[in-house]
Amino acid sequence: xQSIDLATQPLRELNSTLQAQSAQTxxxxxxxxxxxxxxxxxxxxxxxxxxxxxxxxxxxCAGMNKQAHIHVTGSVGPGVAENMMSGAVIIDGDASQxxxxxxxxxxxxxxxxxxxxxxxxxxxxDIVVHGNVGHMSAFMAQAGNLxxxxxxxxxxxxxxxxxxxxxxxxVRSLGADCVEKEMRPEHLEIxxxxxDRAGADAKPEEFRRYGSARKLYNxxxxxxxxx
Amino acid sequence: MKDxxxxxxxxxxxxxxxxxxxxxxxxxxAAATGIYDIRGGGAKRKVxxxxxxxxxxxxxxxxxLEGYREKCDTRVTLxxxxxxxxxxxxxxVTIAGMSFGALSxxxxxxxxxxxxxxxxxxxxxxxxxxxxxxxxxxxxxxxYLPSRYGMNPDDLRRADAIEIVVGQGAxxxxxxxxxxxxxxxxxxxxxxxPKGIDQRSACRHPDWTGPDDLEIKILELREITGWQVPIxxxxxxxxxxxxxxxxxxxxxxxxxxxxxxxxxxxxQDVFIExxxxxxxxxxxPAVRALQxxxxxxxxQLVVSxxxxxxxxxxxxxxxxxxxxxxxxxxxxxxxxxxxxxxxxYQKLGTTTGAYxxxxxxxxxxxxxxxxxxxxxxxxxxxxxxxxxxYLKVMTLEAQTIARACGHNxxxxxxxxxxxxxxxxxxxxxxVPLAGTDWYPGKPGSGY
Numbered sequence: 001x002q003s004i005d006l007a008t009q010p011l012r013e014l015n016s017t018l019q020a021q022s023a024q025t026x027x028x029x030x031x032x033x034x035x036x037x038x039x040x041x042x043x044x045x046x047x048x049x050x051x052x053x054x055x056x057x058x059x060x061c062a063g064m065n066k067q068a069h070i071h072v073t074g075s076v077g078p079g080v081a082e083n084m085m086s087g088a089v090i091i092d093g094d095a096s097q098x099x100x101x102x103x104x105x106x107x108x109x110x111x112x113x114x115x116x117x118x119x120x121x122x123x124x125x126d127i128v129v130h131g132n133v134g135h136m137s138a139f140m141a142q143a144g145n146l147x148x149x150x151x152x153x154x155x156x157x158x159x160x161x162x163x164x165x166x167x168x169x170x171v172r173s174l175g176a177d178c179v180e181k182e183m184r185p186e187h188l189e190i191x192x193x194x195x196d197r198a199g200a201d202a203k204p205e206e207f208r209r210y211g212s213a214r215k216l217y218n219x220x221x222x223x224x225x226x227x
Numbered sequence: 228m229k230d231x232x233x234x235x236x237x238x239x240x241x242x243x244x245x246x247x248x249x250x251x252x253x254x255x256x257a258a259a260t261g262i263y264d265i266r267g268g269g270a271k272r273k274v275x276x277x278x279x280x281x282x283x284x285x286x287x288x289x290x291x292l293e294g295y296r297e298k299c300d301t302r303v304t305l306x307x308x309x310x311x312x313x314x315x316x317x318x319x320v321t322i323a324g325m326s327f328g329a330l331s332x333x334x335x336x337x338x339x340x341x342x343x344x345x346x347x348x349x350x351x352x353x354x355x356x357x358x359x360x361x362x363x364x365x366x367x368x369x370x371y372l373p374s375r376y377g378m379n380p381d382d383l384r385r386a387d388a389i390e391i392v393v394g395q396g397a398x399x400x401x402x403x404x405x406x407x408x409x410x411x412x413x414x415x416x417x418x419x420x421p422k423g424i425d426q427r428s429a430c431r432h433p434d435w436t437g438p439d440d441l442e443i444k445i446l447e448l449r450e451i452t453g454w455q456v457p458i459x460x461x462x463x464x465x466x467x468x469x470x471x472x473x474x475x476x477x478x479x480x481x482x483x484x485x486x487x488x489x490x491x492x493x494x495q496d497v498f499i500e501x502x503x504x505x506x507x508x509x510x511x512p513a514v515r516a517l518q519x520x521x522x523x524x525x526x527q528l529v530v531s532x533x534x535x536x537x538x539x540x541x542x543x544x545x546x547x548x549x550x551x552x553x554x555x556x557x558x559x560x561x562x563x564x565x566x567x568x569x570x571x572y573q574k575l576g577t578t579t580g581a582y583x584x585x586x587x588x589x590x591x592x593x594x595x596x597x598x599x600x601x602x603x604x605x606x607x608x609x610x611x612x613x614x615x616x617y618l619k620v621m622t623l624e625a626q627t628i629a630r631a632c633g634h635n636x637x638x639x640x641x642x643x644x645x646x647x648x649x650x651x652x653x654x655x656x657x658v659p660l661a662g663t664d665w666y667p668g669k670p671g672s673g674y
Contacts, residue, residue, distance in 0.1 A: 015450045039443045044380055044451030059440070060447040064380040079434040083378055098434040102375040104419070120433040121375060123419040140429065142419050159427070161420055217424040218407055219262075 002027050006041075007034035014041065018068075021047040037077065042070055045087075062089045065106065078115075081108045084125055097134075100127045103144065109198040116153065119146045122163055128198035138165055139175065147194050149202050157210055161217075165210040166191050168202055177216040183209045253496075263497060265404075267595070268583030269397050269490025269533065269555060274505040276488070277539040279652030280645050281661060284631045292630040299626040300636040303550050305527045306388060306457020306480040309449070313457055313480075314366055314388050316550070317346025318622045319637055320540055323531050323554035324370045324390065324461075325491050326352025328405055328414045328426075329585065331602035332359050333610075334594040337561050339363030340607060341614025345622075350390060350552075353403065353428050355417050356382040363611075368459065371448065373402065373429035376418040380451055388481075389448055390459040391441070393432075393470075396489030396532040399463025399503045402430035403492060406586055411597040441477040449478075459483050464504040464532065468512035471528070475520055481527045482517075483552065484509050488533030490555040493586035506532035506543075508655040514547030523547065524638075537624020544625070545640035546656060560617035561610040562592045 004014050014032065021027060025047060032053045035041055039058035042051050045068040053061065056074035066085040075093030084103040094112035101117070103125025110118075110127070116134035119127050124143045132150035139155070141163035151169035158175020164187065165178075174180075191204040216223055242248065253264065285291035292299060306313035322342045327335050329352060336359045342349040348366035355377015361367055369386030371378065383389065394400060405414075405426040415422040435444045445458055460474040461483035474482045486506025487499070510530055517523040530543045531552035543551050558564075564572075566579045571591035575584065585595035593604035629637050632644045646661040647653035653666035665672055 011450065012454070016453065019451075019453070040447040040450045043447055044384075046380070059443045060434075063447050064383075064451055066380065078440075082434050083375060083380070085379060101434040102378065104379070117433070121429070123375075139433075140427065161424075217421075219404070219425050222261075 001029040001031055003031050003033060005033040006036065006038055011038060011040065015043060018042055018045050018047075018049070018051065021045075021049050023047055023067075025049065035074075039077070042068070045070070048087075056093070065089060075112065080110075081106070081125075084108065094131070095129075099129075100125050103127070107194075107197060109200075113150070119144075119163070122146065126194055128194055128200055130198070130200055132169070135172075136175070138163055138178075141165070145190060145194060147191065147198070147200070147207070149200050157212075159216065160210075160212045162212065164190070166194075166207040167210065168207045171208075171210070174210065177213050178210055179213045181209045181211045183207070263495045265493055265586060266496055266499070266583040267397075267490055267493040267585040268499075270487045270500055270503075270505075272500055274487070275507050275649065275651040275655055276505060276533060277507060277542045279507070279648045280542050280656055280658065281648060282538075282541070282545075282628055282632055282644050283646060285633045289633045291633050292635060294627060294630055297630065298635060299629050301622055301626060303527070303638070305529070305550065306459075308457075308480045308522075308526055309454065309478065310388075310457040310480055311453075311455045312387075314348060314368075316348060316366065318618060319544060319550035319625075320345075320534075320618055320621055321347050321368075321529065321550055321552045322349035322557050323485075323489070323491065323552040324350035324352040324368070324392065325554055325558075326354040326405075327357045327360065328352075328354040328376075328410075328418070328597070329491070329493070329595060331593060331596055331605065332357060332413075333602050333605045333607045334558075334561060335360040336363050336607040337605065337610035337614060338557060339367070340611025341557075341560070341618065342366070344611065344615035345618035347618065348387065351386075353377075353405070354414065355379070356385065357417075361385060363607075370461075373432045374418075374427075375433070376426070376428070383448070384452055386452075386456060388457040388459060389452065390461050390483060391444070391448075391479075392461045393441075393474075394461070394463030394465070394485070395492045396463045396485030396487050396503055396506070397492040398494040398498050399465045400430065401494055401498050401502070403428035403494060404586075406588070414597060438473040438477050441473075445478045457481055459529070461485060463487075463489075464506060464509035465502075467504070467509040468516045471513040471516040472520060475517065475522050475526050479526060481529060482513065483529040483531065484513050485552075486530070486532030489531055490533075490583075491558065491585070505655070506530060506534075507652060510543060510546040510548060511655070511657045517547075524549065537621040537626075538628060540621055541625040541628040541637065541640055542645065544637050545644050546642060549638065556617070557614055558594055560614045561594055562605060562613070563590070563594050565592055568592055 030051045035055040037058045043063040046066040051070045053072040058077040060079045062070045062081045071090045078096040079098045081089040082101045084106045086106045088107045091110045095110045095114040099118045100108045102121045108127045110129045113131035118133040118137040122141045128147040135153035138157045142161040148167045152171045155175035157178030188204040303319040343365040350368040368388040407423045457480040459481040460479040462470040464486040487503035527549035530548040568591035590596040593601045645658040653660040
């Protein structure tokens with residue numbers, strides 16, 4: 001395993017080294033030591049490598065990830081895996097605001113809790129949170145799946161488009177145009193697969209599904225009170 | 228019985244300045260439809276502008292340069308602060324961000340062709356980067372917007388610069404809406420949304436708030452792009468001193484400042500006409516912020532919003548800008564609002580020069596549309612040639628003025644070359660009222 005120690009090596013060297021890896025690299029396993037809350041760790045990667053970050057990170061860890069499997073053993077700051085394209089990001093601890101924001105693909109797993117706006121504007125990413133999510137999660141969520149094994153805060157799925165939301169616990173309130181929907185067999189299959197891939201100890205049947213009522217898709221003055 | 232006694236002088240009917248015919252028409256329209264008016268075209272009200280300034284030209288105290296003979300340089304480099312590869316432009320006039328979706332693919336191609344032929348940059352918009360515009364743009368600025376429609380790291384790395392859009396002059400503090408009728412299959416796919424639905428463009432970024440976060444966001448973008456390309460921060464003209472200072476503090480290479488005449492964004496008429504500052508009022512505070520931080524010319528300032536002529540370019544540069552950006556003027560050069568389409572404008576209830584429903588997708592000129600038949604009306608090669616010509620003329624005009632003021636580079640123009648025709652313009656531009664050595668707010672003047 002290759003090792004990069006942020007106590008002695010600069011962030012630029014870390015990212016340029018990881019970004020230089022290709023699909024043919026022999027150096028497929030990396031560990032990052034002493035992250036100490038640094039921002040923009042392991043961003044813009046584009047190779048099928050495994051990266052383990054041993055500790056706590058700041059903003060935008062694993063931002064815009066493609067292909068790489070990134071595992072953070074601690075908690076992460078705002079915007080983890082923002083705009084992720086593919087690959088996987090696993091967080092052992094908690095995540096701050098905007099986890100998985102605008103993500104287009106790949107899997108984000110948060111084994112602790114996620115703060116507000118988890119999955120904001122998500123565009124195809126799959127997010128599984130073992131714990132709870134804060135308010136305004138999945139705001140303007142366009143596509144993908146957000147799975148919450150715990151509870152969801154206020155205004156879940158506000159102004160949601162076509163993303164699917166699955167919550168096992170309580171939902172404090174739903175946002176504009178977000179409604180509970182029928183859980184059909186195909187949804188249970190999607191959920192079973194996601195829970196399995198995320199290592200979550202939960203059964204699909206324990207969840208409720210939420211999504212868009214599609215009443216705000218085209219502007220109508222009679223809906224003004226909903227905005 | 229007579230209606231009135233013709234021997235008695237009658238009161239002449241007087242239209243109310245408050246309840247004018249346009250205001251009354253808008254009241255009736257709102258009452259009939261229950262919806263506010265949405266349009267493009269920027270602020271149409273008269274505000275203090277570059278027309279209210281004049282150049283003084285050379286005299287005994289200054290001597291001019293020979294037109295057509297002595298060189299007057301126009302080159303500008305943007306992004307010299309941190310980027311390893313700053314953008315080098317032949318002229319200080321760039322093309323502002325306009326999205327594929329709002330514009331047809333042909334129009335985006337034409338913008339790229341024209342800008343490249345003139346030696347300048349063009350800019351993407353909400354919706355991402357298309358292969359056509361990348362292919363036809365020698366220098367392409369990639370906008371990083373709140374919606375992140377079409378955003379991906381590969382395009383980010385393909386860009387020659389990144390422009391983080393915080394706001395636009397037409398609607399500072401507002402988001403946008405691309406109406407369903409403009410959502411073709413391709414636009415829908417690029418934006419990851421169903422075809423035919425209204426697509427909201429968010430008014431603020433999803434993963435940062437405030438200048439401290441912005442600094443970290445800029446760090447992330449630099450790390451992803453290897454610190455190679457400049458990072459611009461674009462703001463609408465509201466608090467230009469503080470916004471410029473905060474953008475510099477956050478690490479911007481370039482600040483783009485867009486005044487309220489910025490016109491290519493569609494939004495509510497009430498927003499366009501009642502929020503934001505005129506472009507003229509934005510420049511001096513922004514330049515002062517750069518000077519106070521010791522960053523004038525190190526962080527470049529690009530000004531946009533109502534730039535139309537080489538005189539406007541020269542005046543913006545004289546007030547301290549490094550370059551300007553054009554949007555509406557570029558569309559007009561391509562063929563927007565052209566009299567040849569007058570009969571079709573009339574069918575849409577408007578007329579040449581007043582057409583501003585660019586968001587509806589029915590543009591007779593084929594520029595602000597996704598309708599294949601309308602879009603096919605625009606020949607991107609010919610339209611690109613027109614834009615190139617227009618950019619060249621603007622540059623020649625600016626050079627003409629600079630030479631007359633005795634400058635061998637457009638950047639050598641300075642506030643001392645200017646005077647103002649009105650008190651308002653004098654106060655905003657901080658140049659003397661014509662024939663005086665005074666302007667409102669001049670230090671030591673007592674006013």
